[in-house]
Amino acid sequence: MSEACPHSFDDQLLSGHLDHELTQAEEQQVRIHLEDCETCRALFGQLEQMRKASMSTPFATPDDEQWSEKPRTPSSRFFRGTGWILLLAWFIVSLGIAGWTFATEPGHPLIKLLVVSGLAGVGLLFVSVLLDRLRSAKTDRYRRVQK
Numbered sequence: 001m002s003e004a005c006p007h008s009f010d011d012q013l014l015s016g017h018l019d020h021e022l023t024q025a026e027e028q029q030v031r032i033h034l035e036d037c038e039t040c041r042a043l044f045g046q047l048e049q050m051r052k053a054s055m056s057t058p059f060a061t062p063d064d065e066q067w068s069e070k071p072r073t074p075s076s077r078f079f080r081g082t083g084w085i086l087l088l089a090w091f092i093v094s095l096g097i098a099g100w101t102f103a104t105e106p107g108h109p110l111i112k113l114l115v116v117s118g119l120a121g122v123g124l125l126f127v128s129v130l131l132d133r134l135r136s137a138k139t140d141r142y143r144r145v146q147k
């Protein structure tokens, strides 16, 4: 997918325009915007291509763009990015707190090492499970469409 529109034009309107689902006022808005925004012209061209490609192939073949890992809109990209940052921050902070608690508490260094590496291991497992979950959620969605 190309760059986001510099005027943050709603790309839903572009696909609506493609599907002829817009009101007259919206159609007008899209046409005017397409005239002076190169980014959206390019995006619209891509949408058109994609639509043609999916029309020529029989149903139940989701196109690559639709199911790719890449977030499809600037806002979903933003939410996903923020989600990962929050998750990572949470993970680091929890690990930091746990580590600090154990480091400041009296105990055998070997025990501390065991606890800290255990926590790190659990954290890594959590992340990998999460990644697998995300992947299988996508696969499930894909399968449901194929039926």
Ligand SMILES: [Zn+2]
Pocket (backbone or CB within 6 Å): 005, 006, 007, 008, 009, 033, 037, 038, 039, 040, 041
């Ligand atoms: Zn634009």
